[in-house]
Amino acid sequence: MRRRPIPTPEQFTFADKCHLAFAALMVPLGVAILVRTVAIAVTVPGILVGAAFVGFGVHRLWLGWTRYRLFRQRKERAA
Amino acid sequence: MSETLGAPSGAERVELRRDVTIWGSYTWGYADVGADIYVALGLVIGTAQGGAPLAFAVAGLVYIMIGLAFTELASSYPVAGGGHYYSLRGLGDFFGFLSGAALLLDYTIDIALFATASTGYLNFFLPYLGISLASFDVSWGPLSVNLLWMGETLAMIIFLRWLNVRGVRESSMVNEVIGLVDLLLEMSIVVFGFILAWKPELLVRQWLLEFPEPRQFMYGFSLAIISFVGLESISQAAQETRRPATVIPRTSIALIFTVFILAVGFSTVGLGILPWQAFKAHESDPIAFLASNIPYLGVIAGPFAAFLGATILFISSNTGVMGDSRLIFSMSHFKLVSPWFSRVHPVYRTPSNAIVGFGWVGLVLTIIAFLTPSVLDTLANLYAFGATFGYTLVFISLIRLRFADPYSPRPYKVPGNIKHKRKDGTVVEIPVLGFIGMAGVAAIFVTVLITHDIGRVAGPAWLLLCVGYYALFRHRNGLPVFGSVPHDWEQEQIDVLTKAEEYELLEEYKQALIRRDRLAGVPSRWEGAV
Numbered sequence: 001m002r003r004r005p006i007p008t009p010e011q012f013t014f015a016d017k018c019h020l021a022f023a024a025l026m027v028p029l030g031v032a033i034l035v036r037t038v039a040i041a042v043t044v045p046g047i048l049v050g051a052a053f054v055g056f057g058v059h060r061l062w063l064g065w066t067r068y069r070l071f072r073q074r075k076e077r078a079a
Numbered sequence: 080m081s082e083t084l085g086a087p088s089g090a091e092r093v094e095l096r097r098d099v100t101i102w103g104s105y106t107w108g109y110a111d112v113g114a115d116i117y118v119a120l121g122l123v124i125g126t127a128q129g130g131a132p133l134a135f136a137v138a139g140l141v142y143i144m145i146g147l148a149f150t151e152l153a154s155s156y157p158v159a160g161g162g163h164y165y166s167l168r169g170l171g172d173f174f175g176f177l178s179g180a181a182l183l184l185d186y187t188i189d190i191a192l193f194a195t196a197s198t199g200y201l202n203f204f205l206p207y208l209g210i211s212l213a214s215f216d217v218s219w220g221p222l223s224v225n226l227l228w229m230g231e232t233l234a235m236i237i238f239l240r241w242l243n244v245r246g247v248r249e250s251s252m253v254n255e256v257i258g259l260v261d262l263l264l265e266m267s268i269v270v271f272g273f274i275l276a277w278k279p280e281l282l283v284r285q286w287l288l289e290f291p292e293p294r295q296f297m298y299g300f301s302l303a304i305i306s307f308v309g310l311e312s313i314s315q316a317a318q319e320t321r322r323p324a325t326v327i328p329r330t331s332i333a334l335i336f337t338v339f340i341l342a343v344g345f346s347t348v349g350l351g352i353l354p355w356q357a358f359k360a361h362e363s364d365p366i367a368f369l370a371s372n373i374p375y376l377g378v379i380a381g382p383f384a385a386f387l388g389a390t391i392l393f394i395s396s397n398t399g400v401m402g403d404s405r406l407i408f409s410m411s412h413f414k415l416v417s418p419w420f421s422r423v424h425p426v427y428r429t430p431s432n433a434i435v436g437f438g439w440v441g442l443v444l445t446i447i448a449f450l451t452p453s454v455l456d457t458l459a460n461l462y463a464f465g466a467t468f469g470y471t472l473v474f475i476s477l478i479r480l481r482f483a484d485p486y487s488p489r490p491y492k493v494p495g496n497i498k499h500k501r502k503d504g505t506v507v508e509i510p511v512l513g514f515i516g517m518a519g520v521a522a523i524f525v526t527v528l529i530t531h532d533i534g535r536v537a538g539p540a541w542l543l544l545c546v547g548y549y550a551l552f553r554h555r556n557g558l559p560v561f562g563s564v565p566h567d568w569e570q571e572q573i574d575v576l577t578k579a580e581e582y583e584l585l586e587e588y589k590q591a592l593i594r595r596d597r598l599a600g601v602p603s604r605w606e607g608a609v
Contacts (some may be wrong), residue, residue: 025270029274032273033277040280040283041283041286041287043283043286044133044136045132045282045286045343045347046279046347048343049343049344052340052343052344056340
């Protein structure tokens with residue numbers, strides 16, 4: 001896919017905040033899965049799902065944070 | 080989905096209105112793929128036992144590659160037809176038909192399988208009404224059938240056919256709402272299951288002590304592929320999607336990863352809450368059963384999941400009806416099947432012959448499947464056969480089209496390409512991941528043939544029957560059976576991009592064709608068109 005830059009958001013909505021909150025919750029959930037499973041034995045499903053939650057959460061956090069940063073820049077430029 | 084299917088006249092192609100948005104495209108796919116886990120979870124855990132999460136993960140990795148291949152093809156060739164169209168362009172008429180026949184099998188099984196599963200989830204409520212499903216079991220010698228479940232399923236299929244003959248104008252909006260609610264529910268079950276009920280020691284114990292025999296695991300792994308079938312719905316809807324080159328890659332990739340995480344998440348959370356034997360006993364409603372075992376929320380989550388499962392599976396079954404009619408429409412346009420199939424109803428303007436014709440096939444398949452020991456397993460066998468066969472052809476087409484049609488702009492390319500300069504100066508990108516994906520899906524196809532007793536007989540029998548029909552139809556109409564009728568693919572591609580309003584890609588395509596003609600030293604018919 002041609003890399004398209006993330007479009008600058010006109011507003012940072014409630015939905016964006018929800019996305020950020022859910023992403024922030026996914027990371028500790030993934031860590032908890034990883035720690036609890038590895039404490040018993042190293043298994044493929046435990047590591048896979050734990051890492052997926054962490055990875056997905058981090059990605060969503062990065063995406064949300066980038067949108068927020070772009071929104072702030074736009075706001076500052078407008079001011 | 081609003082339809083504007085009309086009767087095809089001569090060479091003119093009937094157009095579908097482009098009103099599917101980015102969210103519509105995502106939910107169209109999700110209503111199809113997201114429903115799969117409602118069926119697959121019980122079947123896969125029942126067979127792959129403690130290894131079920133691995134079975135889902137391995138099948139999921141192959142599915143990611145399939146998804147990426149579909150994303151490339153659907154955004155490059157945004158027309159209805161999906162895998163059949165790509166095979167037709169890449170490999171010619173015969174393979175286009177073969178791929179279409181495999182997809183037709185899948186859509187027809189899709190109708191039967193999801194209608195059966197939908198009524199299976201409805202039956203979750205029977206104990207609340209004081210009705211025992213087992214009391215409707217009837218046996219005739221070696222054959223046994225549950226009359227209530229079969230009756231409900233047949234009634235649902237007939238209702239769906241009637242609904243589709245009358246027209247399906249409202250279903251896109253319904254898809255969007257149900258798709259969103261279902262996505263939230265599935266995520267909630269996984270997340271709350273992990274937080275409130277998950278016991279890692281149970282998962283680890285089942286993983287270490289109850290891992291199945293290799294053959295059993297392979298069977299489970301090949302069944303797990305059915306939890307990912309349906310992504311091609313996005314490409315089926317490509318002809319109705321606004322700005323498909325922009326929308327399809329985004330929705331496809333989002334969908335691929337959502338479904339992958341949910342499938343692996345469900346199996347991991349499930350085996351950390353309940354033993355695999357419990358899922359085997361609840362093959363017809365595994366998600367509702369899992370949800371009802373989550374503390375505090377289970378009382379509400381169980382029935383809600385059953386209701387939502389029945390609804391989304393009903394929608395998915397409807398997607399099969401729509402897929403059948405769109406596919407047969409496309410096949411008829413390319414003279415692969417009789418125009419009789421694409422004839423539209425004089426009042427409702429829907430392809431009623433295709434809907435009713437394949438409705439009968441679906442009904443017969445359902446009755447036969449109900450006479451086998453496990454109706455869901457039988458239908459899943461056939462589903463896996465059709466899907467893996469069709470996907471193998473899609474990968475071959477992807478590779479072939481990179482060589483045969485390097486000029487069509489590809490808004491998305493499967494990652495991992497090696498550039499190769501040909502003698503005529505054109506550069507072809509060889510898709511390494513395409514080869515790996517082809518090997519992966521072919522391996523699942525071979526596994527299906529080895530381990531699925533019903534799939535390896537009924538699947539090839541269906542294909543042979545279809546090939547027999549195709550040979551007869553082409554011979555009678557003076558068309559080559561193994562060869563192809565001449566197609567003006569360049570004009571077709573230009574028309575497709577123009578109608579999709581992808582003007583940037585259109586210019587890019589014309590320039591590439593002109594460059595090719597200049598290199599060859601021949602006048603280009605596109606020279607004045609730029």
